[in-house]
Structures are given as structure tokens and as C-alpha cells.
Amino acid sequence: MDKLNHWRLLLAFRQMIKRKAARAAACRLWAFDLRSKHLRAFSEEESKPSNKRSTENSLLIGLDTEPPQGPALARFRIEQGAYAVLCDQARLGPEALELWKRYLPLLFFPLQAVQKKRALVFSHFAQSLDGCVATHSGDSKWIGDRENLIHAHRLRALCDAVLVGHGTVKTDAPRLTVRHVEGPQPLRLWLCGNIPSAFKPEENLHVLCPQNQQNEKTPTKNFVFFEPDKKGYVPPLSILQWLYDKGHYALLLEGGQRTASSFLQTNLIDILQLYIAPLIIGEGLSAFALPKFEKLQQAPRFSTYTFEQIGEGIMFTARGNEQSQV
Numbered sequence: 575m576d577k578l579n580h581w582r583l584l585l586a587f588r589q590m591i592k593r594k595a596a597r598a599a600a601c602r603l604w605a606f607d608l609r610s611k612h613l614r615a616f617s618e619e620e621s622k623p624s625n626k627r628s629t630e631n632s633l634l635i636g637l638d639t640e641p642p643q644g645p646a647l648a649r650f651r652i653e654q655g656a657y658a659v660l661c662d663q664a665r666l667g668p669e670a671l672e673l674w675k676r677y678l679p680l681l682f683f684p685l686q687a688v689q690k691k692r693a694l695v696f697s698h699f700a701q702s703l704d705g706c707v708a709t710h711s712g713d714s715k716w717i718g719d720r721e722n723l724i725h726a727h728r729l730r731a732l733c734d735a736v737l738v739g740h741g742t743v744k745t746d747a748p749r750l751t752v753r754h755v756e757g758p759q760p761l762r763l764w765l766c767g768n769i770p771s772a773f774k775p776e777e778n779l780h781v782l783c784p785q786n787q788q789n790e791k792t793p794t795k796n797f798v799f800f801e802p803d804k805k806g807y808v809p810p811l812s813i814l815q816w817l818y819d820k821g822h823y824a825l826l827l828e829g830g831q832r833t834a835s836s837f838l839q840t841n842l843i844d845i846l847q848l849y850i851a852p853l854i855i856g857e858g859l860s861a862f863a864l865p866k867f868e869k870l871q872q873a874p875r876f877s878t879y880t881f882e883q884i885g886e887g888i889m890f891t892a893r894g895n896e897q898s899q900v
């Protein structure tokens with residue numbers, strides 16, 4: 575089976591897990607006859623790797639609360655106390671295995687969302703070696719390479735919604751659609767402290783604003799108003815609860831600096847992924863704007879993370895909720 579078919583299988587699993595998330599405490603899925611992409615969920619007994627249905631052409635994904643034992647091609651730690659195991663007798667090649675390893679954790683977001691009663695956040699953006707996401711004038715196209723761009727579109731396809739801040743809307747006007755890969759279009763969200771002046775309603779696009787911005791002239795369609803916090807900002811948790819209530823379990827947060835920082839500071843980035851490009855910007859816009867720390871101990875430091883080469887850069891991926899508090 576080629577990489578495209580594995581990608582289609584991942585998308586199909588995502589749909590299946592999302593559909594079952596509200597009812598499942600754990601998730602065991604089985605794909606058999608990969609060529610016809612015939613999928614169904616199996617019972618616990620059926621999905622044991624030792625079961626005789628584990629035939630040549632089968633792929634088993636199980637989610638367990640114990641580190642999985644026995645033969646497996648790959649094991650993934652989903653979060654503290656939850657593991658997924660990919661058992662494959664269908665000779666996954668290295669390319670397909672890489673695809674599964676990279677995207678499998680996102681597939682399980684719906685299950686974690688049901689536990690937390692909020693959408694989960696995957697934040698991905700590109701930065702320079704010296705930690706800048708744009709030049710001083712706001713130019714950021716493109717810090718990442720083509721491989722990272724395709725990866726970003728895969729992330730959009732695997733998430734229910736994608737969010738950027740008003741600053742990014744004004745500077746980059748990103749379309750926030752899936753164009754470079756196959757996959758569903760996410761809900762597109764702009765986070766704005768002030769009603770954007772040049773807003774044209776578009777399909778699938780919502781502007782999220784604090785309640786105090788609402789007046790009789792504000793169009794109600796496409797706008798969602800939230801009770802602001804003491805500083806007048808929309809609390810990130812309110813956005814995630816609103817998404818959850820609408821059945822959207824995975825949010826892709828693409829930036830920019832101030833928006834990503836407000837999620838980081840409220841400890842609401844579940845997976846933080848930074849593409850680090852071989853580039854130095856110098857006096858640019860840093861990835862995060864956090865309070866000034868006197869001591870290094872006060873700075874968020876991640877305990878569970880990986881570095882991997884992707885295209886021309888390095889991908890840093892960390893579990894945001896295992897950092898020390900900001």
C-alpha cells in the first residue's frame with residue numbers, strides 16, 4: 575500500500591475515533607484488507623494481537639492504559655497512562671511508519687477531549703534558529719520549507735478547527751484551508767480583541783471576540799462573543815469549551831506570537847510543535863511573549879519531547895501540559 579492510501583486510512587481512523595469518542599473509555603480499532611480500506615471497530619477480545627483474525631493483511635491499533643507488551647511495530651505514548659500500539663503484519667514501509675508515528679497522537683485527541691470536556695490544542699508554527707516567527711516588519715513567508723507546508727496542511731486536515739490571531743490575519747491573511755493534501759476542511763477561526771474592520775463573511779469562518787465588542791451594528795452571523803477575562807481578552811479555555819460543545823475536539827493553533835502565548839500561559843497547549851529552520855532573523859518577532867523571568871527555573875521547560883529531522887529543518891514536539899507552570 576502506498577503512502578497516499580496510508581494517509582487515507584489515517585483520515586478514516588480519525589473519523590471513526592471521533593464518532594466513537596463520546597462513548598469509548600478506550601479505543602481499539604482494526605483495519606483489515608487494507609487495499610479496500612474496509613474499516614470497522616472490533617471488540618476488545620477480537621482486537622487482541624494474539625487473536626487469529628490478526629492475519630497477514632491486518633493492522634491493529636489499540637489504546638491501552640498499560641505500556642503494551644509483546645510484538646509491535648511501533649508504540650506511542652498518547653499521554654500519561656495511555657498508550658497506542660500499532661501491530662502490523664502488512665509490512666509497513668519506513669515512509670508509512672513515519673506517517674503513522676507523526677499523526678497517530680492527533681487521532682486520539684477526541685478521546686482526551688471527552689475526558690477533559692474541552693477541545694485539545696495542537697500548536698504548530700515555524701521559527702528561525704534564534705526563535706523568531708517573523709521579521710520585525712512581520713514577514714514570515716516562508717520560514718518553513720515545502721515539507722513543513724505539507725505537514726501543516728496534514729495537521730489542518732486532522733483537526734476540526736484552525737485558529738490564528740488578528741495580527742496574523744492582518745499581516746498574512748492566511749486562507750487556513752487544506753490545499754496541499756487530501757482531507758476535510760477545518761472550521762476557520764480568527765481570535766480578535768477588536769472587531770476586524772475588513773471582515774467579509776466566508777464559508778466556515780468565525781470571528782471570536784470579547785462580549786464588550788458586540789453592539790447593534792455587529793453582524794451576528796460568523797461572530798462568536800465570549801465573556802472576557804479581567805484584561806478584556808477572550809479566555810482560551812472558553813474557546814476550547816465552546817468548540818467541545820459543538821463537537822469539535824481538536825484545535826490547530828497556528829499563531830502568531832501573542833495568541834500562542836496566551837494559550838501557553840494558561841497551560842492549554844497540549845502538543846507544541848516548532849519547525850526550526852536553518853535561518854537566523856536577529857531583530858525579529860520572537861515566538862512567545864511571556865512575562866520577564868528573573869530565574870531560569872521560572873521558564874517553562876518540557877519534560878517529554880522529541881527532535882526529528884523533517885525536510886531542511888528540525889521538528890521539536892513536546893507535550894505542553896507536562897511543562898512547568900508559566
Ligand SMILES: NC(=O)c1ccc[n+]([C@@H]2O[C@H](COP(=O)([O-])OP(=O)(O)OC[C@H]3O[C@@H](n4cnc5c(N)ncnc54)[C@H](OP(=O)(O)O)[C@@H]3O)[C@@H](O)[C@H]2O)c1
Binds near residue numbers: 699765783828
Ligand atoms: N512563523 C510562523 O509559522 C507564523 C505563524 C503565524 C503567525 N506568524 C507571524 O506572527 C505575526 C503576528 O503575531 P502577533 O503576535 O503580532 O499577532 P497574533 O498573535 O496573530 O494576533 C494578536 C491579536 O490577536 C488578538 N488576540 C490574541 N489573543 C487574544 C485573546 N485571548 N482575546 C482576544 N483577542 C486576542 C488580539 O487582536 P486585536 O488586535 O483585535 O485586539 C491581538 O492583538 C505575523 O508577523 C505573522 O506572520 C508566523
